[in-house]
Amino acid sequence: xxxxxxxxxxxxxxxxxxxxxxxxxxxxxxxxxxxxxxxxxxxxxxxxxxxxxxxxxxxxxxxxxxxxxxxxxxxxxxxxxxxxxxxxxxxxxxxxxxxxxxxxxxxxxxxxxxxxxxxxxxxxxxxxxxxxxxxxxxxxxxxxxxx
Numbered sequence: 001x002x003x004x005x006x007x008x009x010x011x012x013x014x015x016x017x018x019x020x021x022x023x024x025x026x027x028x029x030x031x032x033x034x035x036x037x038x039x040x041x042x043x044x045x046x047x048x049x050x051x052x053x054x055x056x057x058x059x060x061x062x063x064x065x066x067x068x069x070x071x072x073x074x075x076x077x078x079x080x081x082x083x084x085x086x087x088x089x090x091x092x093x094x095x096x097x098x099x100x101x102x103x104x105x106x107x108x109x110x111x112x113x114x115x116x117x118x119x120x121x122x123x124x125x126x127x128x129x130x131x132x133x134x135x136x137x138x139x140x141x142x143x144x145x146x147x
Contacts, residue, residue, distance in 0.1 A: 004049065006048065014051070016037050024102055024118070025083055026071075026073040044059065045058070054077055058070055067100070068096055068099050070090065070101045071101060079109065101113070116142065124137055
């Protein structure tokens with residue numbers, strides 16, 4: 001499992017290159033139409049990095065209900081390993097109860113998300129822009145504790 005560390009300003013290039021938007025799992029790097037990367041502020045958004053490999057972003061952190069949106073992106077490393085490491089950080093270090101993420105409906109990574117404990121919650125039509133088209137996306141949720 002890759003070791004995640006906190007974001008540093010020298011990681012800005014990796015974040016801009018890997019970030020493809022708020023997708024639960026993304027591989028291959030950002031294209032010309034990718035949204036701008038998030039601004040890590042430490043309170044509502046945490047950016048974690050595996051140097052030269054990928055990023056994990058926990059944003060929309062709700063400290064009261066202990067929830068957050070999780071997005072993981074890699075350049076070419078296995079995205080499932082990075083997602084598993086991000087779940088450990090979210091549950092053990094940040095003490096979150098659950099995380100949510102979005103995947104395009106029919107994406108091959110949905111099986112990997114389910115294997116890591118994610119459950120499909122709802123599908124939204126024309127929610128994600130992919131390959132020049134608006135496609136439906138499914139919101140996935142993972143519970144991180146039993147309390």
